Amino acid sequence: MGGMLLGSFGAGMLARIPIGFALAGASLITLYLMTTNDLAIGAQRIVAGIIPYPLLAVPLFILAGGLMNVGGISKRLLGLADAIVGRLTGGLAHTNILSSVFFGGLSGSSVADVSSLGRILIPAMKERNYTAAYAAGVTAASAIIAPILPPSITLILFGVVTGTSIGQLFFAGIVPAVIYMAVLMVTVLLTVKRRGFDQTSRATVDPREIGRTPKEDIPAFLPALWSAIPALMLPVLILVGIRGGIFTPTEAAGMAVAYSLLVGVFIYRELTPVKIYEAMKDSIGLIGLILLVMATAQLYSWALTSGGVPQSIAGALLELSGNPIVILLLINVLLLIVGMFIEANAAIIILIPILFPVAMELGIDPLHLGVVIVVNMGLGLVTPPVGLNLMLASEIAEVDIFEGIKGVWPFLVSGIAFLLLLTFVPALSTWLPGITF
Known part of the structure; x- marks a missing residue:
């Protein structure tokens, strides 16, 4: 049964069937041909995949990110990032990375990060003598910060599937996200000088979009900070509210929507x-895609479990080694390969029921495992053939995917090094929630 499930899904992917329909089709075909179960159970499992109350946070955070994007919040965050790091060599590349930190802490969606920030920063970088491929690469790679930082949609899914505290997972991602930001900035410093980027003295970028790009015209830090404070307060409110028991992560998502409306309408007055x-229309499309994948992945995961696939894989992994680090390295290799072909949210729902029991038996901290898996899935967003971040950034930069790969590979290498650091040093993920909760 397991072989038929995997084969049917692989055939669907090769036929370029959308992943949600490929998952559902593979599950239903296998159930029909190899079991006597009523196919009505397929509909039941699909509905069960989107019933859990914590999942309500996913569409709410996506909507909040959409409102922030059109309500002037993204623009203020870009201006602040430019004021902080714009004077560095490779200033716009650093601005790109820091903007992803700010925006990722609001939207929780990597794709939303690329879509909103990339449409401003990629053309600006091309104006400043960066190649289109490099601009696409740094944009795609920096957006990986969004799934690591709270309110990460991927961390929410991991928490729902495993029963791990979503609040603790949010805090577990903060230190790794800061380290990853530093790794990307070092990569920029090592690459821009060698490639001769950002050497022009003037640009034709509209200063109202990202602040003034030329070094001597960069806006003062304090005015930029003052303008961005209402936007920066949202992640603080989310984390303090969750830690203080004021609201649950799902309620925090509702609060984020209300806060985005208030700031956009009454403070920035652009909403x-x-x-x-427009924000609701764009958000509905992304929400529908994610929920379809989540629902059908739940059916596929249930079918795999019914066929005994997780138990077989878990047994095989435990026979290979009882060392937690070795198992984590094997999980990294598996997830990096899977991330090349399967969308991150679907991979979480399909693979976690297989991998989580193995990790728990070996005493691996669930917070550590969650962050490692989320980083793996993030790296999958910049690896072909199904690297959504890379494809979207390349489209915005007007280059083909092969040129995009040339631009992203230094950051992908740095990302894998960062992943190994997280794997070998669990305290990077567990220290902050350990002292906070």
């Missing part, structure tokens, strides 16, 4: 009814 409609 009009037309823009609210």
Whole structure:
């Protein structure tokens, strides 16, 4: 049964069937041909995949990110990032990375990060003498920060599937996200001088979009910070509220939507009814895609479990080694390969029921495992053939995917080094939630 499930899904992917339909089709075909179960159970499992109350946080955080993007919050965050790091060599590349930290802490979605920030920063980087491929690469790689930082949608899914505290997972991602930001900035410093980027003295970028790009015209830090404070307060409110027991992660998502509306309408005064409609329309498309994948992945995961696939793989892993580090390294290799072909949220729901029991039997901390898996899935977003971040960034930069790969590979190498650091040093993920909760 397991072989038929995997084969049917692989055939669907090769036929370029959308992943949600490929998962559902493989599950239903296998159930029909190899079991006597009523196919109505397929519909039941699909519905069960989106019933858990904590999952309500996913569409709410996506909507909050959409409102922030059209309500002036993204623009203020870009201006602040430019004021902080714009004077460094490779200033716009650093601004790109720091903006992803700010915006990722608001939206929780890597794809939303690329879509919103990339449309401003990639053209600006091309104006400053960066190649289009490099601009696409740094944008795609920096957006990986979003799934690591709270309110990460991927961490929410991991928490729902495993029963791990979502609040603790949020805190577990903060230190790794800061380290990854530093790794990316070092990579920029090592690459921009050698490639001769960012050497022009003037740019034609609209200063109202990202602040003034030329070094002598960069806006003062304090005015930029003052303008961005309402936007920066949202992640603080989320973390303090969750830690203080004021609201659950799901309630925090609802609060984020209300806060985005208030800031966009009454403070920045850029959020009009037309823009609210646009944000809701764009968010509905992304929400529908994610929920479809989540629902059908739940059915596929249930079918795998019914066929005994997780038990067989778990037994094989434990026979290979009883060393937690060795098992984590094997998990890294598996997830890096899977991430090349399967969307991150679907991979979480399919693979976690297989990998989580093995990790728990070996005493691996679930917070450590969660962050390692999320980083793996993030790296999958910049690796072909299904690297959504890389494809979207390349499209915005107007280059083909092969040029995008040339631009992203230094950051991918740095990301794998960062992943190994996380694997060997669990305290990077467990220290902050350990002292906070």
